Amino acid sequence: MQNRETSVNQPRHLLPTTVVGSYPQPDWLVDRAMLSKSVPRTRMQEMWRLPEEHLEEAQDDATIVAIRDMERAGIDIVTDGEIRRESYSNRFATALEGVNADNPAMITARSGHQTPVPRVVGRIRRTRPVELRDMQFLRKNTDHAAKITLPGPFTMSQQARNEYYKDDEELAMAFAAAVNAEALDLQKAGADVIQLDEPWVRNNPDLARRYAVKAINRALQGITVPTVVHLCFGYAAVVPGSTKPAGYSFLSELADTSANQISIEAAQPKLDLGVLRDLAGKTIMLGVLDLGDPDIESVDTIAERIRNGLKYVPADRLVPAPDCGMKYMPRPIAFGKLKAMTDAAAKVRKEIS
Template structure:
């Protein structure tokens, strides 16, 4: 991946889906679905794929128009960040889901594992190819991580959560290889449950992430977060699982700092990694001024070099109004321009 400026800008993954595509009121009134939730889509089934393609093109153009350097597909075709991949696997009984307790403490229906997990074909390669054909900018695509999928499934086959995590890791590894072969510049693993379940994360989560990235030669990222701001309102003072990722094979670690006001001294623990720095507060629809975003980025300069930073929102923008999301993207691009000029003058 070449040609990126210092302090490149990027979404974490998701962009808002248009209300003509998905029932946003219903989407916002529930936890992210872990099994399929076809009732969320507005178009008839025979028109859904075309509508998703059209909305994805809108998301790509919105990112380009806002000035982002790295473009995603906005996860427009997904009901949630995880279920698009997790429900495409064999070994799952989707007609009779299981139940687990989510990070918010509520029961959630999840895929029930009834046999060996198997990926019958690449899940997101078409999505990546669609994105790659429609932009000349660097492109990123996201895949749910093996540890998080383990936490969001009900196992009735393996009998051991570590074995489940390693089975998922093998499938994620194969998917990542296919995505790079199809033209991805960056592939990101989404692992919010490393933060939500730190004890299990230390026991086998890091090993699962390492296995998912084993032998991968492209630029990879791992995203941690405290949960969607629209659904999880309280932020802890710091991450319960972060320094451990210094030893994983990922090139980039994606964290949130805007809403939480995170002490950026934690960046010292990630020396050698590029940090995807979340500097856009997604709990507030108001668009931050450029100078506010720039100040949030400057906080990191005490602990790491600007060349080791990517400017991003705290998490996915899925739940924001579209106008707000585009304004916040523009604020990121504006802050990057200000900071680049300062660095050139220094």
């Protein structure tokens, strides 16, 4: 298979901008008050405001709005805004054979809240594409570089109750095979970048050290377009910045993944960027928008965050991005932040060219 690192869609300039994945879903499409209360592991169909027979068309229309907003803001590598999803992970995970989401198990989250999660009751199999139409629709509606995201296998294994496999590692590897099959189809459909969301490697770093890299590499097997592994401290809408640590408990280990890029949240937690030295050789997708800040940051503020990243990462390996969880923001604020970020990237690009 031809390596598409040199795809005509890939941006040619330094400091190409992107989004993590999501963009605000319109109020006419989803109940945003309901959305803000949890990050569902099982399905939350009641979140959608439209009946089933009109939902796909409405999601398509909202996806075009998200794509156009990103293009107008100057984003180089766009996504579909994850408009069709209730959360970053539940849509894919619950579409797999062997997963029972209709009769969920209850687990106690670190916050102490009871969270319903799918039960794994049989062999995990991907019997049909889940996000293929999403990618085809995105490719049809933009000539920009197009990225699509998938939940990572380690994270999915931590968001389910294992009632079938001998241990969590075997479960994670089964999810990895399913993710890989999906990713290969997404690549054929025109994805220029494929991203795995793996926030739970931080939640359980000891377990992650045992097999997360192995599972990630299995999920990315045979993928020749640029790949990303994303991790964060939790959405700003859910986790206040004051409670976020100043460093990741699982980060340098990702140097051993086959992913080309590592995506990190850095603005809201005020991350010590010295940790980026541990990822020499990787491109860094750096969070430079604080989504816990309800105001649109100035171009100068964001430019300084980009410059801080350049102290540790060469310009040809730095991709400015927001922190994660943009879907929870008011759309005008989200757009304004993206526009300020692209202006800041242009300003720094001019300084270093």
